Amino acid sequence: MALLQLSRVTMRFGGLYAVNELDLSIDAGHLYGLIGPNGAGKTTVFNVITGVYTPTSGDIRFDGEAIAGERCGRITRRGIARTFQNIRLFGEMTVLDNVKVAFDCRQATTLGTAMLRTAAHRREEERVALESLELLKIFKLDHLAGEKAKNLPYGNQRRLEIARAMATAPRVLLLDEPAAGMNPQESIELMDLIRWIRDRFRMAILLVEHNMRVVMGICETVHVLDYGSTIAIGPPAQIQRDPKVIEAYLGGA
Amino acid sequence: MRGGLAAALVVAGLLLLNALFTGAVAPAFALPPYLLQVLCLAGINVTLAVSLNLINGFTGQFSIGHAGFMAIGAYSAAYFTVTFGEAVRAALGFLPAFARDGAVLLVALAIGAFLASIAGFIVGVPSLRLRGDYLAIVTLGFGEIIGVLILNIDAVGGARGYSGIPKLANFFWIYLFAALTILVVYRVVHSSFGRTLVAIREDEVAAEAMGVHTTRAKVISFVVSSALAGIAGGLFAHYLMYVNVRSFTFLKSFEIIIMIVIGGLGSISGSVLGAILYISLTEGLREFAQYRMVLFSLLLVILMIVRPQGILGHKEFVTFLTKRRRSIGAAPGTPGNA
Ligand SMILES: Nc1ncnc2c1ncn2[C@@H]1O[C@H](COP(=O)(O)OP(=O)(O)OP(=O)(O)O)[C@@H](O)[C@H]1O
Ligand SMILES: [Mg+2]
Numbered sequence: 001m002a003l004l005q006l007s008r009v010t011m012r013f014g015g016l017y018a019v020n021e022l023d024l025s026i027d028a029g030h031l032y033g034l035i036g037p038n039g040a041g042k043t044t045v046f047n048v049i050t051g052v053y054t055p056t057s058g059d060i061r062f063d064g065e066a067i068a069g070e071r072c073g074r075i076t077r078r079g080i081a082r083t084f085q086n087i088r089l090f091g092e093m094t095v096l097d098n099v100k101v102a103f104d105c106r107q108a109t110t111l112g113t114a115m116l117r118t119a120a121h122r123r124e125e126e127r128v129a130l131e132s133l134e135l136l137k138i139f140k141l142d143h144l145a146g147e148k149a150k151n152l153p154y155g156n157q158r159r160l161e162i163a164r165a166m167a168t169a170p171r172v173l174l175l176d177e178p179a180a181g182m183n184p185q186e187s188i189e190l191m192d193l194i195r196w197i198r199d200r201f202r203m204a205i206l207l208v209e210h211n212m213r214v215v216m217g218i219c220e221t222v223h224v225l226d227y228g229s230t231i232a233i234g235p236p237a238q239i240q241r242d243p244k245v246i247e248a249y250l251g252g253a
Numbered sequence: 254m255r256g257g258l259a260a261a262l263v264v265a266g267l268l269l270l271n272a273l274f275t276g277a278v279a280p281a282f283a284l285p286p287y288l289l290q291v292l293c294l295a296g297i298n299v300t301l302a303v304s305l306n307l308i309n310g311f312t313g314q315f316s317i318g319h320a321g322f323m324a325i326g327a328y329s330a331a332y333f334t335v336t337f338g339e340a341v342r343a344a345l346g347f348l349p350a351f352a353r354d355g356a357v358l359l360v361a362l363a364i365g366a367f368l369a370s371i372a373g374f375i376v377g378v379p380s381l382r383l384r385g386d387y388l389a390i391v392t393l394g395f396g397e398i399i400g401v402l403i404l405n406i407d408a409v410g411g412a413r414g415y416s417g418i419p420k421l422a423n424f425f426w427i428y429l430f431a432a433l434t435i436l437v438v439y440r441v442v443h444s445s446f447g448r449t450l451v452a453i454r455e456d457e458v459a460a461e462a463m464g465v466h467t468t469r470a471k472v473i474s475f476v477v478s479s480a481l482a483g484i485a486g487g488l489f490a491h492y493l494m495y496v497n498v499r500s501f502t503f504l505k506s507f508e509i510i511i512m513i514v515i516g517g518l519g520s521i522s523g524s525v526l527g528a529i530l531y532i533s534l535t536e537g538l539r540e541f542a543q544y545r546m547v548l549f550s551l552l553l554v555i556l557m558i559v560r561p562q563g564i565l566g567h568k569e570f571v572t573f574l575t576k577r578r579r580s581i582g583a584a585p586g587t588p589g590n591a
Contacts, residue, residue: 050462076464084462090455092519092567093448101452104445105464111473114444115437125445168464 001064003028003204004049004080004172009058009068011041011048011228018044020228022058026172026204031195033219033236034208037248041228042208043085046174049206050082051075062172077105081170083161085177085208091150095141095160098149099132102167132167139163139193155186159193166197172204173197179211187211191218216240224248263432271425289424293492295532296427297485300434302512302524304481307438309510310518311447312474313454314381318392319482320505321399324498325372326365326483327490328409331418333361334491338419358421362430362487369483370476372399377475382468388475396506400498414497415490422491430488434481438521441477450474454519515556517563522570527563 002025011019019041026032034042047053049060051072060068067075081102090098107128113121136142139159144152149160158178165173175194179187191214198205209215215222216236224232224239226248232239239245269278274292276283284292305319338357345353372395380391409415441447449470452460461467490496508531516527534552538545556564 052458052462072458072461073464073466076462082462084459088456088459088462090452090459092455093451097448097451100445101448101460101465102463104449107445111441111444111446114446115440117440117444121445128445164463 002026003063004206005059005061006045006049007059007061009045009048009060010056011044011053012056017228019048019055019225022225022228022230024223024230026206028171028204029198029202030204030221031198031219032204032206033215033222034206034225035210035212035215035222036225039227040225042225043176044228045225046082046176046206046208049075049174050080073105076168076170079169079171080174081165081168081172082174083158083165083176083178085180087157087161089149089157089160089164091148093149094145095136095147095149095152096129096132096145098160098164099135099167100128102164103128103132105168135163135167154181155183158182159190162193162197166201170203172206174206174208176208177210178207179209179214187214190214194218264429267425267428267432270428271423274424291532291536293422293424293427294489295529296424296431297489297492298509298512298528298532299431299525300427300485300488301482301509302516302528303431303434303438303521304478304485305509306513306518306521306524307441307450307481308475308478310513310520310524311438311442311454312450312471313457314471314475315386315389316392316475316478317389317503317506317510318376318396319478319509320501320503321392321396322369322372322479322482323486323489323505324396324399324403324496324501326362326369326486327496327501328403328415328486329368329483330361330365330487331415331490331496332409333364334358334419334421335415335417354419354421355426357419358426358487358491361421361491362484365487366480366483369486370480373476373479374472377472377479378468381471381475392506393503396501396503400502403498412498414495414499416495418490418494418496420491420494422488427488427492430484434484435521435525437477437481441474442521446470446473451519511553514563515553517565517567519567520563520565520569523563523565523568526565526570530564 004026006022006024009019009022010017022045034045036042048055051070051074054069058068059066062078062080067078090101107124133142133145136145139162141156141160141163144156149157152160158181162175162178179190182190194205194207195218197203207215207219219236221233222236222239223230224245231244231248232242272278273282274284274289301319301323305316308314308316334357341357341360342353345356376391376395380387403409404412449460449465452465453467453470457467512527512531513524515530516523516525534549538548541548
């Protein structure tokens with residue numbers, strides 16, 4: 001049984017089938033690439049998996065349990081985290097607090113203990129601060145912990161988005177164009193980082209990315225969408241030769 | 254222990270000031286009654302502004318019904334005192350007079366806060382589930398409904414207003430609760446829970462995606478804010494000894510919003526400053542008679558052009574002073590967030 005399984009998932013906006021009868025399954029430890037021309041429906045797939053939208057039809061299972069239609073926050077707490085294509089950090093908050101907020105989703109503190117500053121709550125806060133800094137270190141952001149997120153350069157904001165998603169301790173990580181706006185050097189570092197995360201935490205990663213060098217370089221499986229429908233699934237080498245894929249990219253663009 | 258000492262100092266300080274201002278220590282120190290009243294109303298406005306800032310400034314939800322919660326607190330607290338005050342006082346006959354008054358006031362305020370928080374819950378749950386401007390519309394309507402309801406309850410005077418409320422609140426109580434409100438809001442904001450509130454303000458979709466119980470957090474924040482507004486209302490009633498629905502229209506709500514906008518949404522000290530500035534300006538401009546509100550509006554417009562984020566912005570007063578130079582030198586702007 002796959003960790004995350006989509007069966008015949010459709011998302012319709014009025015007359016537009018943004019995602020059409022999509023089948024997709026990812027196992028733990030897998031790096032799965034989702035590509036397709038602009039408007040193919042990749043971000044919509046993320047929104048459907050994470051509960052931003054309820055699919056028009058179809059079944060989504062995480063670890064065997066149906067999750068379609070659940071609230072976004074609930075799905076995150078189950079163990080599916082994401083980043084956003086159009087960076088959505090908490091701009092006025094510090095880099096450290098951005099990560100701490102995500103950590104809080106696994107915490108049991110209530111308003112009462114927080115207000116009374118109980119010893120247990122203080123310990124919990126110290127632990128969260130420590131673990132958050134540790135996480136920032138992995139993403140080479142620890143020296144920026146006190147900066148406001150909105151003041152970071154683009155590449156760092158992208159990395160902070162991933163760090164923040166990681167702080168929710170996910171088993172499936174959805175990355176929506178993490179290399180967008182990065183220079184080639186940064187993209188290569190990011191590739192290594194994504195691979196390292198996968199190996200270190202054995203999580204499944206679903207990667208949407210326009211940078212073909214990144215996708216073909218690190219994904220075991222590549223899934224190609226066009227107009228919401230699957231046109232090919234397979235290992236990178238096979239996808240690169242697939243005439244339908246070449247047609248979709250060259251013909252559509 | 255340090256907290257206990259600080260609390261004792263604040264209470265002692267307020268008691269001393271109260272004695273000074275009312276002329277109990279020496280008549281020479283007494284404030285003119287008009288000035289003392291302005292000072293007390295300023296204290297009530299501090300409570301209102303700081304509590305509204307929790308929901309509008311820190312949580313980023315736009316409520317324009319704060320006066321409605323204040324009205325609930327004012328009327329219910331006053332009703333309790335008028336109806337049961339004597340009985341409670343009699344039961345506490347063994348206590349000195351000021352302690353009996355204090356006890357009645359505290360119970361009355363607790364009732365006011367409780368009922369206001371219930372109202373906050375009822376208004377908050379349906380409207381805070383939804384994103385965007387629903388809260389603004391619902392709270393605006395709520396404020397008007399509360400007004401109409403009170404107008405039709407004869408037991409609290411209806412359109413005549415509610416009079417005969419004993420004067421139990423004074424400078425001491427008003428500023429004690431202002432201090433308490435600041436403490437409560439400060440602690441909420443500077444806790445892990447406060448972190449999630451600010452995250453909701455910054456980006457609700459992202460907050461939800463990070464596993465935050467956004468609806469729950471918003472409702473809690475709104476209920477706390479409403480309860481504090483209820484306390485402010487109770488103090489208001491027990492200070493002026495008379496309340497009228499006309500004191501709690503949406504104009505009052507806007508007044509409080511103006512205070513927190515002046516001071517800076519998302520800054521507790523900003524709200525305190527805004528409340529005091531608002532009162533000082535509206536009272537200070539009285540000598541300009543009919544031009545008063547024109548001048549006041551002009552000042553507001555100028556402030557909003559010069560400092561659209563309010564005087565303190567998101568910062569607290571202390572950091573505002575110390576970090577000012579640094580933030581000017583910080584890297585400019587954000588990369589485009591498409
Ligand atoms: N909320 C919505 N309402 C209506 N249409 C939508 C909505 N969200 C997405 N769409 C449409 O669905 C289609 C797929 O959009 P989506 O954002 O998923 O594409 P994408 O593959 O992520 O594209 P890109 O590579 O540009 O990010 C587009 O035609 C888009 O206009
Ligand atoms: Mg997209």
